[in-house]
Amino acid sequence: MVELCLVLLLAGIVLLVVEMFMPGFGVFGISGIVAIMASFFLILGGDRYAMVWLAGSILAATVLFALLLRHLPSSNLWSRFILKNTSSKQDGFSAGPDHGRCLGLEGLAVTQLRPGGVAQINGEKFDVLTFGEFVAEGQRVVVVKAEGNKLFVKALP
Numbered sequence: 001m002v003e004l005c006l007v008l009l010l011a012g013i014v015l016l017v018v019e020m021f022m023p024g025f026g027v028f029g030i031s032g033i034v035a036i037m038a039s040f041f042l043i044l045g046g047d048r049y050a051m052v053w054l055a056g057s058i059l060a061a062t063v064l065f066a067l068l069l070r071h072l073p074s075s076n077l078w079s080r081f082i083l084k085n086t087s088s089k090q091d092g093f094s095a096g097p098d099h100g101r102c103l104g105l106e107g108l109a110v111t112q113l114r115p116g117g118v119a120q121i122n123g124e125k126f127d128v129l130t131f132g133e134f135v136a137e138g139q140r141v142v143v144v145k146a147e148g149n150k151l152f153v154k155a156l157p
Contacts, residue, residue: 005043012036096149099126103146106156109139119153128153 015032022028037054044050072078107121113135119128121143128141128151135141135155145152 001042005039008035008039008042012039098146099149099151100146102126102143102151104143106140106142107153109135109137109141109153109155112137113141113153119151121151126151130154 012032012035015028015035019026019029019032041050041054044053102121105121107119107126109117109119110125111117113119113128113130115130115132115134117128117135118125119141120126128143130153133155135153140156141153142156143151144154
């Protein structure tokens with residue numbers, strides 16, 4: 001009996017490891033959890049007493065998890081693990097330059113834009129995007145949208 005419990009426990013652990021490296025629909029993970037629970041059930045005697053202990057343990061773990069989930073984020077212990085400082089735009093931090101100043105300016109496609117490439121606008125080279133259309137190298141473009149550090153251009157006729 002002990003051998004069967006040990007085999008089930010090891011099989012459950014192996015199945016959980018397989019699930020970690022081959023994520024899928026959870027078949028290996030669920031099978032691993034069932035195998036581990038079956039080994040616990042059998043090692044506790046495999047009777048009604050074992051079922052009560054397993055059910056009680058699962059219920060206690062669920063309640064403890066719910067309490068942790070509710071109270072841990074506001075605790076002093078949790079605040080030691082959380083980054084308190086933020087980098088906001090008002091403080092002068094940004095993820096990249098804002099190219100809103102280029103809106104409406106005309107330029108020249110330095111490379112083919114299909115849909116991304118490089119354009120020269122006001123003597124400065126920028127990575128630009130089109131809205132899906134192809135623009136040949138050397139064609140005139142106009143900036144029609146500036147979204148953060150992304151510039152969207154359209155070809156001029």
